Amino acid sequence: xxxxxxxxxARFLISLLLVFALFLLLRGHDEPGGGFVAGLVAAAxxxxxxxxxxxxxxxxxxxxxxxxxIWIGLLIAIGSGIPxxxxxxxxxxxxxxxxxxxxxxxxxxxTPLLFDLGVFLVVVGVAVTLxxxxxxx
Amino acid sequence: MATLTTNDLLxxxxxxxxxxxxxxxxxxxxxxxxxxxxxAALVAxxxxxxxxxxxxVTDGEVYTASLGWxxxxxxxxxxxxxxxxxxxxxxxxxxxxxxxxxxxxYLSSTAAxxxxxxxxxxxxxxxLGIVLSDNLVALFVFWELTSITSFMLIGFEHTRQSxxxxxxxxxxxxxxxxxxxxxxxxxxxIHGGAWEVSAxxxxxxxxxxxxxxxxxxxxxxxxxxTKSAQFPFHSWLPAAMAAPTPVSAYLHSATMVKxxxxxxxxxxxxxxxxxxxxxxxxxxxxxxxxxTAVIAIHQTDLKRILAYSTVSALGTMTFLxxxxxxxxxxxxxxxxxxxxxxxxxxxxxxxxxxxxTGTRDRTVLGGLRHAMPVTAVAAVLAGISMAGLPxxxxxxxxxxxxxxxVEEPLIVLLAGAVLITGALTxxxxxxxxxxxxxxxxxxxxxxxxxxxxxLWFPPVLLAVLGIIGGLLTPLGASVLTPxxxxxxxxxxxxxxxxxxxxxxxxxLSIVAISAGIAGYWQLAMVQRLLPVARANGDAAFHxxxxxxxxxxxxxxxxxxxxxxRRYIAIVMLALAAAGLGMLLWQDGFATPAYESVGLxxxxxxxxxxxxxxxxxxxxxxxxxxxFVGAAGFGIALLFVLFSAPDIAMTQVLVDxxxxxxxxxxxxHLPTTxxxxxxxxxxxxxxxxxxxxxxTMTALTWTVLTVDRSQDVSTYxxxxxxPLGQGRNVVNTILVDFRALDTLGEIVVLAVAAVGxxxxxxxxxxxxxxxxxxxxxxxxxxx
Numbered sequence: 001x002x003x004x005x006x007x008x009x010a011r012f013l014i015s016l017l018l019v020f021a022l023f024l025l026l027r028g029h030d031e032p033g034g035g036f037v038a039g040l041v042a043a044a045x046x047x048x049x050x051x052x053x054x055x056x057x058x059x060x061x062x063x064x065x066x067x068x069x070i071w072i073g074l075l076i077a078i079g080s081g082i083p084x085x086x087x088x089x090x091x092x093x094x095x096x097x098x099x100x101x102x103x104x105x106x107x108x109x110x111t112p113l114l115f116d117l118g119v120f121l122v123v124v125g126v127a128v129t130l131x132x133x134x135x136x137x
Numbered sequence: 138m139a140t141l142t143t144n145d146l147l148x149x150x151x152x153x154x155x156x157x158x159x160x161x162x163x164x165x166x167x168x169x170x171x172x173x174x175x176x177a178a179l180v181a182x183x184x185x186x187x188x189x190x191x192x193x194v195t196d197g198e199v200y201t202a203s204l205g206w207x208x209x210x211x212x213x214x215x216x217x218x219x220x221x222x223x224x225x226x227x228x229x230x231x232x233x234x235x236x237x238x239x240x241x242x243y244l245s246s247t248a249a250x251x252x253x254x255x256x257x258x259x260x261x262x263x264x265l266g267i268v269l270s271d272n273l274v275a276l277f278v279f280w281e282l283t284s285i286t287s288f289m290l291i292g293f294e295h296t297r298q299s300x301x302x303x304x305x306x307x308x309x310x311x312x313x314x315x316x317x318x319x320x321x322x323x324x325x326x327i328h329g330g331a332w333e334v335s336a337x338x339x340x341x342x343x344x345x346x347x348x349x350x351x352x353x354x355x356x357x358x359x360x361x362x363t364k365s366a367q368f369p370f371h372s373w374l375p376a377a378m379a380a381p382t383p384v385s386a387y388l389h390s391a392t393m394v395k396x397x398x399x400x401x402x403x404x405x406x407x408x409x410x411x412x413x414x415x416x417x418x419x420x421x422x423x424x425x426x427x428x429t430a431v432i433a434i435h436q437t438d439l440k441r442i443l444a445y446s447t448v449s450a451l452g453t454m455t456f457l458x459x460x461x462x463x464x465x466x467x468x469x470x471x472x473x474x475x476x477x478x479x480x481x482x483x484x485x486x487x488x489x490x491x492x493x494t495g496t497r498d499r500t501v502l503g504g505l506r507h508a509m510p511v512t513a514v515a516a517v518l519a520g521i522s523m524a525g526l527p528x529x530x531x532x533x534x535x536x537x538x539x540x541x542x543v544e545e546p547l548i549v550l551l552a553g554a555v556l557i558t559g560a561l562t563x564x565x566x567x568x569x570x571x572x573x574x575x576x577x578x579x580x581x582x583x584x585x586x587x588x589x590x591x592l593w594f595p596p597v598l599l600a601v602l603g604i605i606g607g608l609l610t611p612l613g614a615s616v617l618t619p620x621x622x623x624x625x626x627x628x629x630x631x632x633x634x635x636x637x638x639x640x641x642x643x644x645l646s647i648v649a650i651s652a653g654i655a656g657y658w659q660l661a662m663v664q665r666l667l668p669v670a671r672a673n674g675d676a677a678f679h680x681x682x683x684x685x686x687x688x689x690x691x692x693x694x695x696x697x698x699x700x701x702r703r704y705i706a707i708v709m710l711a712l713a714a715a716g717l718g719m720l721l722w723q724d725g726f727a728t729p730a731y732e733s734v735g736l737x738x739x740x741x742x743x744x745x746x747x748x749x750x751x752x753x754x755x756x757x758x759x760x761x762x763x764f765v766g767a768a769g770f771g772i773a774l775l776f777v778l779f780s781a782p783d784i785a786m787t788q789v790l791v792d793x794x795x796x797x798x799x800x801x802x803x804x805h806l807p808t809t810x811x812x813x814x815x816x817x818x819x820x821x822x823x824x825x826x827x828x829x830x831x832t833m834t835a836l837t838w839t840v841l842t843v844d845r846s847q848d849v850s851t852y853x854x855x856x857x858x859p860l861g862q863g864r865n866v867v868n869t870i871l872v873d874f875r876a877l878d879t880l881g882e883i884v885v886l887a888v889a890a891v892g893x894x895x896x897x898x899x900x901x902x903x904x905x906x907x908x909x910x911x912x913x914x915x916x917x918x919x
Contacts (some may be wrong), residue, residue: 020297024786029863032782034871040408040790047797067894070887077880094873112863112872119872127661127794133897134801 003042010052016046025120026113035116039123046124047131050089055136061077066132080111142197147202147216150186151269153179154262161254173241173591176254177234180261182232187223194223194619198772200608201271215333217271224470225399228477232391233261235595240383242591243492253293253517256906257387260286264392268399271333274324280318280360280400283393284311290384291377303376305679310373314363318400321356323793325407338406338626345410354411357404358418365397365451368425372675375444382488385440390447390480395473398454404694406626409461417540418459422526426451431667439487439497439569443480446523446565449558450476453538456554458624462543466625471610471633475522475530475603482519482599483569486512489572489592495582499568504578508585511593513574516601522607524563524653525646530607533633535559535649539642556649563653564660571657611635653791706822709829716832721840729841738778741850745771753826756813758803766796783867798806 021042028034046066050058058063084093096110157179164172190200204214218226244250247837263286266279285308328349329337337343343350361367377389388394401418408414426449433445440791450472457469489512490505491497506513518529525535539559542551587593610617611634618631656663666759696707720726745768752764769792776785814822853866853874863869871879 005664028865028868030865032786032865034783034865034868037786037790039785040787040794044790044793047794070890074883074887077883081876113874115872119879119883122887126886129890130893131798131801133894134798
């Protein structure tokens with residue numbers, strides 16, 4: 001594939017897709033979205049890049065080895081379960097906190113978001129690894 | 138009789154070795170050989186911490202600690218330190234500290250030391266976990282951890298085939314026993330309605346007559362017998378001598394192999410009244426005790442002599458626990474203590490000899506007392522204890538053992554077995570101590586001389602403690618009362634003395650000692666008279682492994698033949714059989730009442746049908762994939778229509794990626810059009826497809842008739858915000874309510890990715906690519 005149209009479009013689409021993935025990840029707890037879907041969107045953006053250009057450029061674009069994302073994601077997901085144990089709850093019990101930002105408002109955050117981030121990274125890692133490895137064959 | 142006290146020290150004491158294990162490799166990098174001394178000192182600190190419990194436990198106190206684990210399952214991580222647990226905890230930490238010190242000098246290379254400390258400390262923690270756990274599940278987890286760390290330690294020199302084989306054998310034998318133990322513990326938990334050993338030991342908690350408890354007994358016994366290398370599972374232990382000697386001294390004499398004995402001792406108050414307990418344990422223990430004592434005197438390798446005599450000692454312990462009398466329990470506790478001290482010391486002595494002279498073959502060793510005088514002292518003192526001579530702890534152990542045997546009705550048989558074992562043990566002692574250290578000086582591969590302090594101090598300390606312990610025990614027998622009572626399950630009067638007057642016990646002792654001395658004098662004749670028992674588990678074990686390999690090959694050819702078509706056909710047929718079978722014979726088929734749906738649903742349904750049929754009949758691969766993708770989009774539309782936007786989004790993205798992956802794979806397929814199979818095959822495939830479709834339709838219809846007013850989704854709808862703090866119900870389920878499931882799923886995802894990478898990247902270079910990737914389309918040619 002060597003299409004100028006696809007390349008030009010990909011430049012815009014990829015950033016849009018990545019922002020969208022982040023958006024899905026962050027709002028997932030209250031609105032449709034979540035780590036799994038966000039991970040697939042982000043993976044799709046990398047796959048799009050690899051189709052518009054080629055696989056080595058896609059790997060450079062990603063900067064990290066996608067295989068590394070898999071275990072980092074697993075560690076984050078497991079780690080998100082540990083804070084609950086310090087309060088005497090079982091592993092993976094959600095812990096929440098409200099962070100005040102003065103006039104801007106309050107941010108309601110908790111370990112489930114961290115868990116979702118772990119899911120996100122694993123899904124991105126697995127999907128990108130598979131797609132790029134197969135495309136490289 | 139016991140007062141319970143909660144103690145905050147127990148949990149940190151249990152987790153400390155695991156924390157130290159993480160530090161072991163960095164410590165060793167930073168400090169080199171000194172790291173062994175530091176780690177040994179830290180573990181010795183743990184030993185002192187446990188020592189502080191001795192006065193309390195002697196006064197009859199029992200310390201407990203508890204940590205929430207999975208409250209939803211009624212599971213708590215409960216620890217309990219009673220007399221038996223304290224005795225073992227002291228042995229584990231005390232000998233552990235000495236073995237760390239010894240191992241630091243024994244192992245020369247840095248990389249080996251770091252790994253050794255890591256695994257040994259992990260093992261130490263797991264072993265502490267076994268003896269401190271009151272909860273059955275925790276006990277099992279630690280039990281398995283000792284099997285795994287033992288596997289790592291036996292296979293420590295992993296470049297040697299024999300070490301790997303020995304490690305594998307130990308893991309498989311103890312692992313199978315572990316599975317049996319799990320079944321036994323679960324049966325006990327279900328039967329007794331409690332998951333704490335202390336609760337199950339309460340009078341009336343267990344009905345010793347019931348079949349379930351009998352089954353539980355056999356399962357628990359299988360776990361204990363395999364772990365403690367009882368006949369016919371004994372052969373993994375001598376094979377485990379492939380491990381470095383510090384490991385043998387620790388795991389395979391003083392601690393891990395005693396886990397099985399510990400388990401039996403722990404379970405005696407729970408299962409002791411089961412009728413089979415009274416005959417199975419004495420028979421298995423007695424046979425092990427005699428058979429392996431005979432095998433021991435045929436060995437030439439010092440470590441193997443000690444290994445077989447360890448199995449024999451473990452048999453004696455099992456035998457005593459099986460007798461179940463207060464005398465027997467007293468004997469087993471004294472014996473555990475004495476054996477741990479002298480056997481660890483003798484293993485270290487054997488290791489030092491090997492380290493300094495380059496051989497462990499007793500036939501080429503002699504006169505080492507000149508070159509290695511300190512080690513010789515340790516060997517002699519430990520040997521006195523092992524031989525059961527006064528005033529060592531081993532003498533008291535043997536006297537109590539004889540006393541326990543002669544009060545049984547089968548006195549002649551039992552006393553005979555104990556007598557033969559006692560005499561053969563003395564022969565083994567002479568082979569290990571008298572042979573190498575006395576007599577004329579012999580040539581060895583290296584010229585022997587005394588090793589570094591790390592190589593002689595630990596065995597000397599242990600051997601001296603064995604003698605001092607023997608001397609002091611008659612005075613301070615009250616210290617031994619709590620462990621004996623925890624094993625017996627009721628109050629026992631524990632008193633020990635060297636002199637009972639001239640009675641049958643003393644006569645037996647003298648006969649055993651004289652027979653032993655005569656036996657060593659005429660060793661060649663005794664070896665001819667007592668042929669090596671060929672009956673061991675080795676042949677059965679290797680037969681089992683071969684059988685397993687054969688079944689795996691047949692199974693793989695039958696089910697995993699590499700044809701994706703066949704996989705799908707099997708999955709679909711199994712689904713149809715199970716689903717339709719359940720509907721026809723169990724639940725019955727039902728038609729739901731019609732609920733009116735909008736026209737758009739019919740439109741999507743029509744789209745789905747058209748795309749599916751098109752995907753099945755088209756001749757172009759690309760078109761088929763495009764149609765499958767379109768069908769996926771149709772399903773996503775259905776999710777949108779029935780208000781499941783999350784699932785719809787996921788469906789769309791998964792479909793996109795699947796199409797992309799298919800296209801990536803297509804580049805490797807021959808460019809010819811899809812081959813058309815014969816009419817018969819097409820009919821067969823159509824039949825399978827129809828069966829699967831009919832099943833799913835019937836299941837879906839029937840599911841719709843189920844009353845859903847009380848189902849789980851109502852719960853999640855209501856509690857998503859108050860409990861999960863989210864308004865997206867699906868997401869709160871995924872990341873909060875069912876987070877553990879999700880964690881499991883992403884782990885599976887990661888493992889699957891590793892597998893796929895391996896398949897794609899690591900295929901042999903010379904294989905034609907077409908053969909490898911063609912499974913998708915042409916794997917089946919029938």
